[in-house]
Amino acid sequence: MNDTTWQCPVRCPSCGARPSYTKDEWQDVDQRDETVIECAACHKPYRIRPIRRYVVDKAGRGMR
Numbered sequence: 001m002n003d004t005t006w007q008c009p010v011r012c013p014s015c016g017a018r019p020s021y022t023k024d025e026w027q028d029v030d031q032r033d034e035t036v037i038e039c040a041a042c043h044k045p046y047r048i049r050p051i052r053r054y055v056v057d058k059a060g061r062g063m064r
């Protein structure tokens with residue numbers, strides 16, 4: 001996916017507008033613990049906090 005079709009994966013929780021991050025800018029935001037921005041559409045501040053998740057289960061019977 002190139003920068004012309006890329007869309008930021010988050011939206012403002014107040015109005016639903018997407019922030020105007022480029023793909024490169026988003027990668028920087030994604031590496032931080034927390035980013036606070038003001039929505040360009042409704043001017044309300046909100047924060048973005050990336051969460052890393054892992055799925056862990058038991059190995060053993062039934063696994064192939």
